[in-house]
Amino acid sequence: TLENVSKNYLPQIGINAQATYQSDVTRLNIDQSSLPFKLNVPSVNKDQYKATVDVSQLVWDGGATSSQKKMAIANSEVNKQRIDVNLYAVKDKVNQIYFGILAVDEQLGIIGLTEKNLQSNRDVVISMLKNGVAMQSDADLLDVELLSLDQNRITQKALRKAYLQMLSLFIHQPLADNVELEKPLETNLSFGNISRPELQLYASQMEALKTQNYAIDAKNRPKLALFAQGGYGRPGLNMMEDQFKLFGIAGVKLSWNFGGLYTKKNEQKLIDANISNLQIERETFLFNTGLELTKEQSEIQKMKDLLSKDDDIIRLRARVKSSGESRYKNGTYQMNELIRDINNESLARQTKALHEIQYLMNIQNYKQIQGK
Structure with missing residues (x-):
């Protein structure tokens, strides 16, 4: 650190501390035969x-410490940017779950509208049945549709609960089953700008590689x-x-250790190669991200075009259904035909709701791909 x-x-x-025993020690070999007196020559013990x-x-x-500091700072920044990249991936999953819940809410709302429509027609059938101008099978057909709607509602509520539980795990907060999520507002997009955390990671990795050159120079001083x-x-x-x-x-x-000079050139070449590979990886990432933005921009425009037609389709489906209701009351229309018209109107409303959610999700995806 x-x-x-x-x-x-x-x-x-x-x-x-050490204790040693030597096989031999330093001695002074002096020829004393020619000396008039004998010298006392000291000797050293073999145990020391x-x-x-x-x-x-x-x-x-x-400069080794200075280079180590630069490398520690650079590596710390790399780790920080890796965390940001991981959080970016988590944010993408949270967005998918969030919009999944919004889509389920739209489905539940349309189920409620369809149920009111079917129930209203059932009341008409029951009244006609009392007057002897309708058959019990017509009421039974409507009851079957209402039961099917109940089944669909159970399925959608279970799906919503599962999404909420997953979202709760991501945000580390408990969420009640009846919590209401707001739709994000439609915002203007700035096309083309990319500020993804991966770019900061590449920059910090590049800096970390460059600091290795300082370490190579330092160890050869x-x-x-x-x-x-x-x-x-x-x-x-x-x-x-x-x-x-x-x-x-x-x-x-x-x-001064000169051994590092033998490998200095190869070590610097390896660093340069790693920098070059990192630059290629960065350019590839920018290219792929640009492709994703282009695709998402096309999806946004497609959803706009589809939404521009949805209101007309709903209006026409509602008109066909109203006509079918009048014809049924006059005895010139079958109940299964009326139910088909009711379901077609419901399907048109579901389609519009899904287009709206998908449109908002595409906008959020575009911003997510940009890194905003």
Whole structure:
């Protein structure tokens, strides 16, 4: 993490201890035969002991810490953008569920209208039946249609409940079965503009790849550090003094590893290749997104054209139904024909309702594809 990288310049402290036994030690071989007196030449024991405290302070690491900070920031941004991309996918699913609920609500509303229409005609049939000018089978036909509507209502309510449960899981909020959802308002679209989170992800990935060049340069630069060592052992710094002694060392250390120069060019080529692949991936994404926008724009226009005809179809279907109701009362129309006219009007209203929901959904899909 960035916080850990920032601690690279803190002093490093370590404690070490060791005990060794050597097969041989340093000796002073002096020929004393020609000397008038005998020298006492010290020797070192083969068993040696040492305990030290080592302290080092990095002065300059060739820019390695700076490059690590840049990489940590870049990688953090990449992870953040990945989360945004995942949330974008979740938002798309939420939109589908939301408009699914709106479509079910429209269906339930039309079921209610159709039911009133059928019930009104049933009341007429019952009245005619009492006067002996209608048959029981006509009332039975209407009852069958009403029962079918009840079945359809049960199915739609169950579907709505399932959609609400899924939506509740996505938004982490409980939703009552009778909750009412508002239709989104029709808004003007700005065609062509793309601001998807994937583009930000590509940009952050590009930046993360570029920061790797800083790391390559840094590891091929020299490093400078201060160090100090204090300890206690036998022997001390004087190897010929076979006694336990305190000792200390301090200094400056310069290190430069040239091994990375052998692979530097290939590593940079690999980074350039990854950047090039990422650019191709980005351009492909923009192209495919442009195709999706074109398709969705065509769907929006298609729904507009269909909606412009729906009102006329409903008006004509209603007129045919009214005519059928009058003809039935006059005894020149069969009940099954009237039911067909009622269902056709209902179907026309359902079609318009679905076109409206689909039109609004297409607009939302277009904005979703744009990233708005």
